[in-house]
Each structure stands twice: as structure tokens, then as C-alpha cells.
Amino acid sequence: MSTSHVVSSRPPARExxxxxxxxxxxxxxxxxxAALTYIYCLITGLAFWSPYMYWLATLVGGGPTARFWHPWFGLGFTLSIFWMYKMWIGDMRITDADRRWSKAMRYYVENQDEKLPPEGRFNYGQKLFFWLMFYGVILLVISGFGLWFVESIPWSLRWLRYTAVTVHVVAALATIAGFIIHVYMGTAMVRGGFTSIIRGEVTSTWAKTHHRLWYEQVTKGTSSQK
Ligand code: HEM
Incomplete structure (x- = not known):
């Protein structure tokens, strides 16, 4: 990705x-x-889904307020995902390096990263998460419109109402599973990942360890899309 580059090759004070x-x-x-709009939809959506979780709506101003804003935040999330697509599509296509990495994925789970084949800017798991969110949001927004304007769907087409509810719930649950894994990986599993999405930077060692092909690409100008 052309936007990634070495910021400083001079050793900083403590690095x-x-x-x-x-x-x-x-x-x-x-x-x-994307995170903010998704979390809002997550909290309010769970509140609507089950009476046991309705208390969540009180965190964001109560039921009616949550019902009003949920679809609008959903649209915001959809736009932010499409923006992400535009930003990262070049880095998110599944490559041969990903196929090799996916076969060795157990080393990743066992925390033996040194045995993994080198990866580009994003690894196979990160790309799967991206595509899950991308296709998930398409299903969510289409079914969401069905729920938003449910009264304009005539009762004779009630199967369409039922389909909208089912698709919305299934797509939401799939994205929630991906989201939990993503947050866990980004905060607890891969040290240095969270700082990178806050401050933007990683050390060369981090880049070499987790995304060697990307490291070579940004430092030596070789392609990571192998
Ligand atoms: C509190 C919520 C979130 C946290 C703590 C979080 C954390 C992170 C971290 C640490 C990274 C950098 C990973 C790396 O470069 O190694 C990252 C990247 C990324 N995040 Fe999130 N994120 C959150 C919410 C979301 C949501 C809602 C989306 C929805 C699409 C999302 C999509 C992505 C994508 C596509 C990337 C780049 C590839 C990847 O690392 O999976 N994130 N996030």
C-alpha cells in the first residue's frame, strides 16, 4: 500500500x-x-433483541432514543465500511501467501509465530474478518431497511418481513462473533497491534515478526502480493 512508509530509520530515544x-x-x-458506530448498533441492537438485555438501552438514553438512532448509526457504520473497502481493498485480496499461512494457522493459535510463513500487510485471519464485516454490513443494511420501513411491506408479503428479521439477526450474530475475536486479537493477543491503531506506528521488529512481506515491501520496495 502506497500510504505505508518508513517514518523514521533513526533510532528514537528509547527504541x-x-x-x-x-x-x-x-x-x-x-x-x-467504524468501531464507534458498530458499538452503538451492537448495544442498541442487543437491547431490542432480548428483554434480558433491554437495560443496555438505558446506557444510550433509553428505548425510544435507541430505536430512533439505531438505523442512523447503522447507515453510518455502512458508510464507514464502504470507506474502509475503498481504503484497504488493495491489501485485503486473498493471495497465495495467505493460502500458505492458512495451512499453518495452528502455529498462530499456539503462539509460535516464528513457524508461520511470511504474510503481507494483513494476515489471512484479518482479511477474513474484513470480508465478514463487508458482506455482513451489506446483509444488515438491506434487511435493516426492511425492518425500518416494515409497515410498507404488505401483510400478504409477510415472508419478506420474516426474512428481514432472520437475516438481520443472523448477520448481526456473525459480525458479533468476528468482532469479539477481532477485539481480543487486537488488544490481548498481539502486543503492539493496539498502539498501532492509536498512534499509527509499529517497530521494525513487530513488522518483521507479524507481517514480513509487508515489512520487506515498505523497507525495500518489493511487492507483498505474492
Ligand atoms: C473496540 C473496538 C475495536 C478495537 C479495540 C479494534 C482494534 C484493532 C486493532 C488493534 C487493529 C490493528 C491490528 C493490526 O494491525 O495488527 C485493528 C485493525 C482493524 N480493525 Fe479494528 N478494532 C475495533 C473495532 C473494529 C470494528 C467495529 C471494525 C469493523 C469493520 C474493525 C475493523 C478493522 C479492520 C478491517 C482492521 C485491519 C485488519 C485487522 O487488523 O483486522 N475494527 N483494529
């Missing part, structure tokens, strides 16, 4: 190595817009 830009400011802003 014995170079620092590499992993996420530009624009990428970080879009990421956190």
Missing part, C-alpha cells in the same frame, strides 16, 4: 530500532468511526 507507519491518520480515523 533501538526504526519505526514504521502502519496506519495513516485517515485510516485510524475511519477505523474508529
Amino acid at each position: 533501538p530500532e526504526g519505526v514504521i507507519c502502519r496506519y495513516t491518520l485517515g485510516e485510524r480515523v475511519h477505523h474508529w468511526l
Whole structure:
């Protein structure tokens, strides 16, 4: 990706190595817009889904307020995902490197990263998450319109109402599963990942360890899309 580059090859005060830009400011802003709008939809959607979780609506101003804003935040989330698509599509296509990496995925789970084949800017799991969210939001927004304007669907077409509810719930649950894994991986599993989506930078060692082909691409100008 052309937006990634070595920010500084001079050793900073406490770093014995170079620092590499992993996420530009624009990428970080879009990421956190997606996170904010998604979390709002998650809290309010769970509140509507089950009476046991209705109390969640009180966190965001109560039931009627949540019902009003949920579809609008859903549209915001959809736009932010399409923006992400535009930003990252070049890095998110599944490559041969990903296929090799997916076969060795157990080393990733066992935390033996040194045995994994080298990866590009994003690894196979990150790309799967991206595509899950991308196709998930398409299903959510289409079925969401059905629920938003449910009274304009005539009762003779009630199967359409039932389909909208089912698709909305199934797509939401799939994205929630992906979201939980994503947050866990990004905050607890891969040290340095969270700082990168806040400050934008990673160390050369981090880049070499987790995304060697990307590291080579940004430091030596070789292609990571093998
Ligand atoms: C509180 C919520 C979230 C946290 C803590 C979080 C954390 C992170 C972290 C740490 C990274 C950098 C990973 C790396 O470069 O190694 C990242 C990247 C990313 N995030 Fe999130 N994120 C959150 C919500 C979301 C949401 C709602 C989406 C929806 C699409 C999302 C999509 C992505 C994508 C596509 C990437 C780049 C590839 C990847 O690392 O999976 N994130 N996030």
C-alpha cells in the first residue's frame, strides 16, 4: 500500500530500532468511526433483541432514543465500511501467501509465530474478518431497511418481513462473533497491534515478526502480493 512508509530509520530515544507507519491518520480515523458506530448498533441492537438485555438501552438514553438512532448509526457504520473497502481493498485480496499461512494457522493459535510463513500487510485471519464485516454490513443494511420501513411491506408479503428479521439477526450474530475475536486479537493477543491503531506506528521488529512481506515491501520496495 502506497500510504505505508518508513517514518523514521533513526533510532528514537528509547527504541533501538526504526519505526514504521502502519496506519495513516485517515485510516485510524475511519477505523474508529467504524468501531464507534458498530458499538452503538451492537448495544442498541442487543437491547431490542432480548428483554434480558433491554437495560443496555438505558446506557444510550433509553428505548425510544435507541430505536430512533439505531438505523442512523447503522447507515453510518455502512458508510464507514464502504470507506474502509475503498481504503484497504488493495491489501485485503486473498493471495497465495495467505493460502500458505492458512495451512499453518495452528502455529498462530499456539503462539509460535516464528513457524508461520511470511504474510503481507494483513494476515489471512484479518482479511477474513474484513470480508465478514463487508458482506455482513451489506446483509444488515438491506434487511435493516426492511425492518425500518416494515409497515410498507404488505401483510400478504409477510415472508419478506420474516426474512428481514432472520437475516438481520443472523448477520448481526456473525459480525458479533468476528468482532469479539477481532477485539481480543487486537488488544490481548498481539502486543503492539493496539498502539498501532492509536498512534499509527509499529517497530521494525513487530513488522518483521507479524507481517514480513509487508515489512520487506515498505523497507525495500518489493511487492507483498505474492
Ligand atoms: C473496540 C473496538 C475495536 C478495537 C479495540 C479494534 C482494534 C484493532 C486493532 C488493534 C487493529 C490493528 C491490528 C493490526 O494491525 O495488527 C485493528 C485493525 C482493524 N480493525 Fe479494528 N478494532 C475495533 C473495532 C473494529 C470494528 C467495529 C471494525 C469493523 C469493520 C474493525 C475493523 C478493522 C479492520 C478491517 C482492521 C485491519 C485488519 C485487522 O487488523 O483486522 N475494527 N483494529
